[in-house]
Amino acid sequence: MRETTEAIVGAVTGPAASPRGLLLGRYDDQGRLQYVGRTTTVARATGNTIGSHLTPGEPGHPWTGWTFSAGWGTQSALEVHLVQPDVVMEVAIDVALDSAGRWRHPARAHRVRTDTGVDQVPLFGE
Structure with a gap:
């Protein structure tokens, strides 16, 4: 069963100006950005649109020092x-x-929600 959220x-x-995949998060009830999953590969036109809204992470980014697996059952780290x-x-x-409360399967990116702030996104685990 799929739903939109x-x-x-x-x-x-991929390049931040035209990403090929997105790593997604939600804040938990303690205010920490938790990783919830990543998207399937996004189309180039969609990536260009998304990239125009992104800015590089600053020092102190919540995921600084984290590594992400390149795939299920692999030891390789995703760049x-x-x-x-x-x-x-x-x-x-x-x-x-x-078991960690993350999405088991990749999400499909639909659109940037310029009308929605990060404080309006459901909390991790909701």
């Missing part, structure tokens, strides 16, 4: 670029969660 872009794969966690995306998700 919002998440915050915290990092990208990511941190971005300021101030862009909200509408995504389609499979409602299945893993």
